[in-house]
Amino acid sequence: MPSPMPVSTEFYLSETPTERDRRIRDLFDTLDRNKSGHLDAEAIRKGFTQMTHLPARNKYVNELLDRCDTKHDGYVDFHEFKAYKRRRETETKRSGNSITNQGHRDGNGVIDFHEFKNFLLLLPQANMSEVYRYYQASTRLSPDAEVTIPPTDETSSHALGYLLAGGFAGACSRTCTAPFDRLKVYLITNQNSSVSLRQAITRIYQQGGWRGFFVGNGLNVMKIIPESAIKFYSYETCKRLVATTFGYDDKDSIPTTARFMAGGTAGMCAQFSIYPVETLKTRVMSLQREGKVTNSRQHSIILDTIKSMYTKGGIRAFWPGLTLGLIGVFPYQALDLGIYETLKLTYLTYMEEKTGGTNRQPSVLVLWACGMISGSIGATSVYPLNVIRTRLQAQGTPAHPVYYNSPWHAVQMTYKVGGIREFYRGLGPTLLKVVPAISISYVTYEWSKRQLDIS
Template structure:
């Protein structure tokens, strides 16, 4: 208007990436002026990394090697439990009984008189259907957790050439026991009911259906808490003691492969040691499973209430009821289980991680 004009210079301000935070952001760059395209691109990169990691985990879980561990463990469980089925029946009945019981051998005689030879295998099909996946999952997850612990040691810069510490084996075995129990617990309930109430329940799936129809789905998980509480130390101790003794034997004999009698002995010691520590937890677990079954009252509000009530009303020794026949079954069962497992691994061409 006055004959001159002001010249305005507009400067472009380049977008600068923010400095990476010390905690490490999943997005590589975040701009002061962020566009939707940049955010989506960064999210896609992050998701691709997550999917790749998930794919690696799935590939590891369902590898051929792990499938062989699963098969070997399942076979070991079926053979060992069928071998000691008569003693397992007596032990289960004793643990679930609130009164005094006859000696194990007398109970076996009475069982044969009243039910014949088939009475020795009462609930064995349910037991095998339960123990096959349970043992399979225990052994395969035990191997997985041992490898995971080794990777953690490597990430921490610790020596990975030496064998795992017994406490690390205890942790791996305990985690394996919990994982198997979470998956297979309803089958444990069915096995207990078929053993203690054969006149009421028929067949594994029939038992599960009847329990769900009469008491609801939650009843299939009654006693799960004490089971998880028992499985961690029981399986952890058994695996830890077995592998520790086996490794010591191999060191003593200059890596000589243990023969059958050695494996039987080591397995029996490992199983009996774990049983001694954890038997009271097993008694409480089975008592809670039977609450509300066959007209039985609901006596216990939880695990600790059940343990306290049993000890108060029946005496502390009641927590070890059924220990004698359980010992009689665990000694051969644990030994046979490890013999079959080691033999199956050899036949399938796999070795345990040490």
């Protein structure tokens, strides 16, 4: 027969002074991992993360430090910590009594299941849509349909690990989908607008065999980690600058609009920094006419291309079409993020109505679908900018022997050749690589995170 219910919450709170001191000492020692005898902000932050397995925000760390540090020396010793804990326990007990008084009806000081259930029913509803608004995707598509790892609050706490995981995932994804990228550049730079996808595949194979489909992939893989590192650093710097300028508690407390601007700025910084590598990759791909690449070693072609570019145009030759690349960052990001969030929330609202709010989180398949649709629409919307940029980068090569006076001249010449459709040359291979790129990147990224113990 079950024992009778206790008539007071004191049954659960009975503790001798010695036991209380020992418990507080154990908690202090858990936070004081260096055994220095005092706590600072870094010790508290690391202790919280170790205890909860969640990153501690600077806001809460600083609040705790301010409340405990009665000497105002930036450190908390055990006596200060003990005094704070006793104050907090008194406040907590008072709050607990208040909740108990609101929750129970029979006045015995104990809340049973039915009273607790009725009390919870009065709380605001938390549905899937509201919870999922804070969900962040692991990967994103770039305007070129390349899978990238976006900088987030989570990645900033283990930057090196996420950088390595993202680098490996990107290398696998880009290598496996390199033939699609090769086809895209071939179609964009080819002067004959009537060349079909099948003809492009045949000619690339005739000129370089199966290796011809991977020309320039080494450069594409090489830029992954530098690009991601610049994005991470720029994103964190922008968030910190916004928090300092507008008086937010810390960089992780800034609003969504500020995060969007920080992400766009980080994308522009990364685009500017790795743009010479992108230009070099495009020109190396555009050299493959009549066996020019396959007759020499790849690294010799790269060095010769660098020398030729510098001789003809100096340092400016490495940044043709940069303005177009930078202009496309924010529109693409706005479309991608907006469509992605709209699709997710529409799906969640539908599932709530269908299941009465009892359904679990969206499956990976749903997230893939949302990411692929939003990324594809975003990439299509800014694709004309990428076509002009690619032609500016490839001008004067065997694949694209035309020269342009300016981006506007390139726009005029492109329209003259094939009208509006000419601005979407190569879009097919770009969209075709979305599904395998996201799939391969997801699998390798999650595997890498588990291997690096950051999952």
